[in-house]
Amino acid sequence: MYRFLFSSKWLGYLLLAAVFATACVFLGRWQMDRRAETLAEINRVVSNYSATPIPFAQARDQFIQLDPAKEWTQVELKGSYDAAGQRIVRNRPLNGQPGYEVVVPFRLANGETVVIDRGWLPIGNRNPGSPDSVPAPPTGDVTxxxxxxxxxxxxxxxxxxxxxxxxxxxxYSAQLGYPVLTGAYGQLASETPAPADAPVSFPKPSTDEGTHLSYSLQWFAFGVLMFVGFGYAARQQARNAAIDAEDQDESELDGTVHSAVPAARRRPAPPRKRKKATAEEEEDALLDAQGY
Known part of the structure; x- marks a missing residue:
């Protein structure tokens, strides 16, 4: 009944279904991996973003090589800004608006220097390619x-x-001409003394995991549905083949009956049995034979 599945046509359909299902599994796993990365980032934000700041002495190794689990950890720095080394970073959108970020070297009391991102600025209206103004960092000793x-x-x-x-x-360090700790930089949370004018502070990162889980389940479902569709198509093909075979058997039976009836009708009738001749008829036949 299902021997047609071994035909080249249906084997091709099966191969196509397998390729499609494999692609769906790959895309589903990719979405799951993205979800795992998002959840890890959410855990870092929840654990570190609002935690009590630690002193630089405890965080120095992170400025040399940052452990991903320590991202967003709050660190307290004491020193002064190098305003001459201030730079703006291009193409930094915030909430869908184009703009810039302001980075400044921060020289610590021990003589080492780290980089602080002080915040965001919108694009300028007066000078294309740069903000209208860049707030200066606080001078003197800063925490x-x-x-x-x-x-x-x-x-x-x-x-x-x-x-x-x-x-x-x-x-950035090469431009400055002096060494900077390059394992990490600091995104500004607060500074004391607070300046009269400052860049826009960064918002807290989102803790929404997004739609990665639903997308992954959809891809897995598509892969399963491909085989369900293949099975349904094969079942319909088998049913149609069975119906065609039944119709053919009925046609052959009807043809046999119809061909048999005319043959019976055309069969010659059997010869009638002759009656026994009388004496007078035998005498007349004898005279006829003698020529009388």
Missing amino acids: AVVRLKHGEPELQRGAPEGQLASIDLPT
Whole structure:
């Protein structure tokens, strides 16, 4: 009944279903991996974002090489800003609005320097390609609370004087001409004394895991439905074949009956049995034979 499944046509259909299902499984697992990354980021935010700041002495190793689990950890820094080394970072959207970020070297009391991202600025209306104004950092001794962030990769594009294409710490250090701890930078949470004018503070990262789980389940369901559809199509093909075979048997039976009836009708009738001749008829036949 299902021998047609071994035909090249149906084997091709089965292969197509298997390829499609494999692609669905791959996409589903990819969504699950993205969900796992998102959940890990959410856990870091929940654990570290609002935790009590730790002193630089405890966090120094993180500024050399940041442990991913320590991202968003609050660190208290004491020192002064190097306003001459201030840069703005291009193409930094915030809440759907284009703009810039302001990074400034921060020299610690022990002589080491870290980079602080002080906040966001909108694009300028007076000077294309730069903000209208960049608030200066506080002068003198400053106590800053920052959240640890990974440095960014170098982008293969240039930037105008006084700007950076990304927060690529080694490139920034080379521009400054003095060493900077390049394992991480700090995203500003607060600074004391507070300046009269400052960039826009960064919002708290979202803790919404998004739609990765629902998308992954949908992809897995699509893979299963492909085989369900293949099975349904095979069942319909088998049913149609059975119906066609039944119709053919009935046609052959009807043809046999119809062909048999005319043959019976055409059969010659059997010869009638002759009656026995009388004496007079025999005498007349004898005379006829003698020529009388």
